[in-house]
Amino acid sequence: MSQLELLALDLETTGLDPRTDHVLSLGWVPVVRGQVLLAEAHEHRVRPPEGVEVGSSATLHRLTDDALADAAPLTEVLPLLLDALRGRVLLAHHAALEVDFVGAATATAYDARPPLTVVDTLAVEHRLRADVNGEVHGSLRLDAARRAHGLPGYAAHHALTDALAAAELLLAQVADLERRLGREVLLRDLRPRRSG
Structure with a gap:
């Protein structure tokens, strides 16, 4: 962890299916060598494609159609995200959502999915809290973790707040793992998965 660079990422979307739903907001913050770099945090609102409305998802993230009318399209924001991810491990809580939406967006824009190494704080939390049978009692949601x-x-x-929350959670999880392992945490200890 003392050498690792991660990018904590969170997306707000119209739903959970990247085939039919759309990204409305992205927030990210780098975590470099065990430090959250707040000065490099970014949040971007995204204008949905023509004819797509935010709909009932606005009740969760409070991103309304009028609030997104002047936002950039995802095709303008995506290169900024990919640049921020270059050389870094993607970090998210329940990372499958971010991986799937980023993969779908890059497949549409560039006809390819990026190869990503991913650390999922939900999976790390499961590992930390599982009993001998692999059962976890209580919630693994970000706020509960x-x-x-x-x-x-x-x-x-809120995309940036959730990205920051995941970044801080990982640092706490790493401290817990270091106490349990009696040594510095390595990337493989976080059970990353590779996508793309």
Whole structure:
């Protein structure tokens, strides 16, 4: 971890299916050698494609059609994200969502999916809290995982706030793992998965 560079990422979307739903907001913050780099944090609102409305998803993330009318399209924001990810491990809580939406967006824009190494704080939390039978009691949601590590609560469903929340959670999880392992945490200890 003392040498690792990650990019904590969170997306707000119209739904959970990248084949039919759309990205409305992206937030990211680098985590470099165990430090969250707040000065390099970014959030971008995304204008959905023509004819697509935010719909009922606005009740979760409060991103309304009028609030996104002047936002950039995903094709303009995607290169910024890919540049921020270059040389870094993607970090997210329940990372499959971010991986799937980023993969779908790059497949549409560039006819290819990026090869990503991914650390999922949800999977790390499962590992930390599972009993001998692999069962976890209690919620693994981001806010619940943060509480379990003594971290403060944040309002959910805001891309940059959720990215920061995942970054802080990972640092707490790494500290817990280091105590358990008695050594520095390595990337393989976080059970990353490679996509793309």
